[in-house]
Amino acid sequence: MAEVSRLWRGVIEEYRAWLPVSPTMPVVTLGEGGTPLVASAWLSEATGCEVWVKVEGDNPTGSFKDRGMTMAVSRAADAGVKVVICASTGNTSASAAAYAVRAGLVPVVLVPEGRIAQGKLAQAIVHRARLVQVKGNFDDCLKLARGLCEQYSAVLVNSANPDGYRLAGQKTAAFEIVDVLGDAPDIHVLPVGNAGNITAYWAGYQEYAKAGRAQRRPRMWGFQAAGAAPIVSGAPVEHPETVATAIRVGNPARWGDAVAARDESGGRIDAVPDEAILAAQAGLAARDGVFVEPASAVGVAGLLRVAEAGELDRGQTVVITVTGHGLKDVATPLEVAGDVGAIVVPPEPDAAARALDLD
Ligand code: AN7
Numbered sequence: 513m514a515e516v517s518r519l520w521r522g523v524i525e526e527y528r529a530w531l532p533v534s535p536t537m538p539v540v541t542l543g544e545g546g547t548p549l550v551a552s553a554w555l556s557e558a559t560g561c562e563v564w565v566k567v568e569g570d571n572p573t574g575s576f577k578d579r580g581m582t583m584a585v586s587r588a589a590d591a592g593v594k595v596v597i598c599a600s601t602g603n604t605s606a607s608a609a610a611y612a613v614r615a616g617l618v619p620v621v622l623v624p625e626g627r628i629a630q631g632k633l634a635q636a637i638v639h640r641a642r643l644v645q646v647k648g649n650f651d652d653c654l655k656l657a658r659g660l661c662e663q664y665s666a667v668l669v670n671s672a673n674p675d676g677y678r679l680a681g682q683k684t685a686a687f688e689i690v691d692v693l694g695d696a697p698d699i700h701v702l703p704v705g706n707a708g709n710i711t712a713y714w715a716g717y718q719e720y721a722k723a724g725r726a727q728r729r730p731r732m733w734g735f736q737a738a739g740a741a742p743i744v745s746g747a748p749v750e751h752p753e754t755v756a757t758a759i760r761v762g763n764p765a766r767w768g769d770a771v772a773a774r775d776e777s778g779g780r781i782d783a784v785p786d787e788a789i790l791a792a793q794a795g796l797a798a799r800d801g802v803f804v805e806p807a808s809a810v811g812v813a814g815l816l817r818v819a820e821a822g823e824l825d826r827g828q829t830v831v832i833t834v835t836g837h838g839l840k841d842v843a844t845p846l847e848v849a850g851d852v853g854a855i856v857v858p859p860e861p862d863a864a865a866r867a868l869d870l871d
Contacts, residue, residue: 532677599621599623600632606632622657624646683712697829700730706761735810737783738783790806790844
């Protein structure tokens with residue numbers, strides 16, 4: 513008998529009981545969530561732990577933002593809103609654009625001029641968002657977006673939005689991890705930019721533990737890029753700078769919540785330099801076959817550094833969220849790789865085999 517497979521219905525339908533949604537709310541979905549949890553042989557060997565990567569680049573628009581955006585845009589559609597606005601380092605804008613047009617809403621996206629990856633820019637353009645390049649950084653964009661939403665009829669779909677809808681959607685990633693592993697990991701590692709995601713995961717793990725779905729709560733380990741590490745230094749960074757443009761944030765909206773997640777879980781938030789981020793990105797692609805964007809490799813870089821410092825006990829279960837797809841930004845890894853000396857051959861088997869050293 514043929515096996516019957518079931519279509520994954522997106523995070524709202526899959527986790528409806530755990531989300532603040534009304535039965536009548538229209539569901540705007542692209543089938544987000546249900547992303548792979550992939551065992552990392554490379555990182556497990558390097559750390560002596562059981563390391564998994566949660567591959568969020570496999571979401572419909574290529575990042576974890578889709579989990580929150582299905583909630584925010586469904587809610588906006590339900591409320592009869594016409595225009596949604598977000599500030600973004602690129603992934604939120606890509607996601608907002610796709611979900612908004614699907615719901616017949618107008619997406620307005622504010623991005624720092626010249627500072628978002630090409631793939632993300634392309635997404636805003638093809639989904640026909642009203643794309644606004646702001647002369648400033650992400651923090652300036654967010655301030656502008658908030659101001660527009662206060663004074664004009666438009667709704668903010670950033671995770672800074674006080675209604676918490678975005679983060680409620682994002683916490684479903686923690687549910688999926690527990691549902692697959694049977695319990696929470698000992699340690700959950702992820703990159704920190706505006707600090708929405710670490711806040712959402714911690715909420716998700718706590719909720720599942722309280723409901724008896726998980727026996728334990730993980731320690732939350734967040735990592736920032738060294739040039740944009742306000743939570744680590746304890747003060748806003750006026751001119752944040754990092755190759756990981758997605759997390760080039762100097763004054764995170766969820767700063768306090770991220771510190772609470774760290775402290776309540778007995779975790780840590782540390783910084784990693786750009787070279788370590790790029791090395792982690794390259795290693796994950798070359799060793800595990802997982803291609804992520806630079807910001808998404810920050811957790812991998814962080815875990816390796818902690819392990820090298822002798823501060824990671826062996827034998828633990830570790831999950832690292834890799835937040836966005838590598839194809840979002842191909843310029844950065846190609847520049848790192850430099851001239852790889854591609855083999856050029858005529859279309860003849862013998863010549864090709866010689867050039868490849870085949871036996
Ligand atoms: C790939 O798209 O803030 O700490 O405007 O795109 O929840 O902000 C993106 C953030 C990590 C950081 N990895 O998450 C935006 C935006 C990737 C990201 C983060 C982002 P938060």
